[in-house]
Amino acid sequence: MTEAEFLVALPDLAFQAVLLFSRLGAAVMILPGLGEAEVPPQIRLGLGLGLVLLVLPVLAPFLPPVPDAAAEALRLVTVEIVIGLWIGGMARLLAMAFSVAMQAAASLVGLASVLVQDPAVGSGATALGRLGSLAAAVIVLSGGLYALPLRALVDSYALIPAGGSWPAGAAAEELAEAGAAMLALGLRLAGPFVMASVLINLALALIARVAPQIQVFFVASPGAILAGLGLLALLGPPLVATFTEALVIGWASLPGLR
Known part of the structure; x- marks a missing residue:
């Protein structure tokens, strides 16, 4: 490509880069591991821009040129x-299952009153719930699982091309299914604690029935914890293994990978 041809194509390339960044950057801001609140926004922004530079040469021929109307350009960016x-x-959503399981475990073993700040859920969470959020991020990053959502993002252009319509009904249904899968996985991980x-509560009820003069709750609460x-x-290693396997299976069905 000559310099003159590059200058002529520059507006289209710039708009196509914006389209790519709209989809890739929006996802990177919230992806598990890469998009954690503890990761500075500058780093997440850099990751999004780096992805654009990597995939722009490949996807540029399949991206729409600059539209004539500004409203149409705004619509395309918004859809992306x-x-x-x-x-x-x-x-x-699926990665939040570990935090949900640990949140439930904390309530079941008597640690629900120990609260810490957890940016992943947007409010105060139990210490075990916060541990679950951090553990999920570590599992995703250390195991290289973040590559699955990134690949789904890139391959999603074959499923939903830029400039096309967004299937809102099917997307809402799949989002609801992802939420149901997260709750099911969280309950499965929290099953042993249930x-x-x-x-423990049955044993305490029997003790209270046999010896009602004993303050069972105050005596047994530290033991329950x-x-x-x-x-x-x-059960830590089996829980991590189960969660990792569920992430691999669940993320394999993301749009673009199935």
Whole structure:
């Protein structure tokens, strides 16, 4: 390409880069691991721009040129942002399952009153819930699982080309299914703590029935907490393995990968 041809094509290339960044950048801002609140916005912005530089030469022939009307350009950019948030949001929902499971475990073992700030849920969370959020980010980054949502983003251009219409109805249905999958996984991970809580409470009820003069709650509460923490230490590796496997399977069905 000569310099004159490049100058003529520059407006289209600039607009196409903006379209790419709208989808990729919006997703990177909320993707698990890469888009954590602890990651500075400048780094997330740099990641989005780096992805644009990588995929622009490949996808440029399939991207629309600069439209004549500003309203049409704004519509295209808005649709791309929504698509990026949709794909990134589905990936984020499934990754929240570990935090949900640990939040439930904290309530079951008597640690619900120990609250810390957790940017992942936007409000105060239990200490175990915060541990679950950090553990999920570490698992995604250390295991290289972040490559699956990124690949889904790039491959989504074959499923939903830039400039096309966004299937809002199907997207809402898939988002609801992702939320249901997250809750199901969270409950599955929290299952051992549910069983432990039931057994402990049954034992306490029997003790209170046999010896009503004993303040069972105050005596057994520290023991229940220790038992819950011991169960977490014992089941930590299987829980991480189950969560990792569920992430791989769940993210394999993201738009663009299935």
